C-alpha cells in the first residue's frame with residue numbers, strides 16, 4: 030500500500046503515541062468476532078445480551094484497575110467530554126458558595142476552554158503556573174485555596190512535555206481546603222507504571238478522573254470518567270437513562286468492548302513502559318550529542334516514559350515535521366488538535382519558552398511497539414533533516430544580507 034507521498038505505509042515509523050495509539054494486536058485478532066455483534070445493551074431481548082456483558086465486564090475490569098466501585102464509572106465519548114462535564118458539573122452545584130477554581134495553565138484545551146467558558150458565566154479561575162523546568166507552583170496553589178474554591182484541576186501528566194505532576198500532594202491540599210480534586214489522567218495508562226510505584230489510581234485520592242481509550246491502544250470515541258461517590262454530577266447529554274441517567278445515548282459498544290480487551294495489556298505493561306523509558310533516554314542522549322543547539326524541555330523533571338519535547342534552535346517545527354513526514358516519520362509539534370495551526374504551543378509558552386523556542390519544538394512520543402532500530406533510524410534522519418534545514422536558513426540569511 031502506498032500513501033500520498035509514495036512511501037510505503039509499512040515502512041512508516043509512528044512516533045506520535047500521545048496523539049493517538051495504534052490499535053492493539055489483541056483488537057486486530059478479535060475484530061471480526063466483535064464486528065458480528067450489534068445488540069443495543071438497553072434492549073430486553075436476547076440480542077442485547079452480548080453487548081450488555083461487554084459493558085459489565087469492561088466496567089468491572091476498569092474498576093478493578095482503579096480500585097473503585099463500578100458505580101463510580103461513566104462511559105462516554107472521550108476525555109474532552111469527560112473534562113467538560115466535570116468542570117460544568119462542579120460549577121452548576123457550587124457556583125453560589127464556591128465560585129473559584131484552580132486550574133493548571135498547561136491543561137488540555139478541553140479543560141482550558143471549559144474553564145474560560147465558565148469565566149464568562151462568572152467563575153473566578155486561578156491559573157496555576159508551571160515553570161520551564163516542569164515544576165508546578167505548589168506555593169501558588171496554597172496561596173489561592175480558600176473556602177471559596179470548588180475545584181482543583183491538574184492533569185496527571187502533560188501530553189506535550191510528559192511532565193508528571195504531584196497529584197497526591199495537590200489533592201491533599203485541595204481536600205484540606207474543602208475543594209474537590211480532578212485529574213485528567215489521559216496520558217497515564219500504558220505509559221506510567223502504577224504498579225512499580227506501588228500505586229493504584231484510587232491512592233491519588235481524586236474526586237474525578239478522565240480517561241480516553243484511543244490513548245492506550247483501544248478504539249477512539251470511547252472514554253471513561255471516574256466520579257467518586259456523592260460528587261456533584263450533571264449529565265451533559267440527556268436521554269434514555271443509560272449510565273444510570275448520568276450520560277444519555279446508546280453506548281459505543283464496540284469501543285467499550287475494545288477497552289475491556291486492552292485492559293489486561295495495560296495492567297501488565299511494566300516491561301513495555303520500561304523499554305520505552307530506555308529507548309527514550311537513549312534517543313535523547315544521542316540527539317543531544319549529535320545535534321547542536323538542541324535541548325529537552327523539562328528534562329530534569331519526572332516525565333512519562335515515552336515522551337520527549339525538544340527545542341531545536343533555528344528550525345521551524347512545522348517545516349521539520351513535514352520534512353520528517355515525507356521521510357516516513359510521524360511526530361508532532363505539540364498537541365494534535367492544534368496541528369495546522371501556525372501559532373506556537375500555548376503549553377510551551379505558558380512554561381516560559383519564548384515564541385521562537387516554542388516554534389522550534391518537536392514532540393516525539395514512543396509506543397509499545399517502538400524498536401531500537403526505529404529510534405536509531407529516526408535519530409539519523411532527524412540529524413540529516415536538521416542540518417539541511419539549517420543550511421537552507423543560513424543561505425537565506427546570506428541572501429538577505431547580500432541583497433540589502
Ligand SMILES: Cc1ncc(COP(=O)(O)O)c(C=O)c1O
Pocket residue numbers: 047048106107108109110137139184186187188213215216240241242252365
Ligand atoms: C491530556 C489530554 N486530555 C484530553 C484529551 C482529549 O481526549 P479525547 O480525544 O478523548 O477527547 C487529550 C487528547 O489529546 C489529551 O492528551
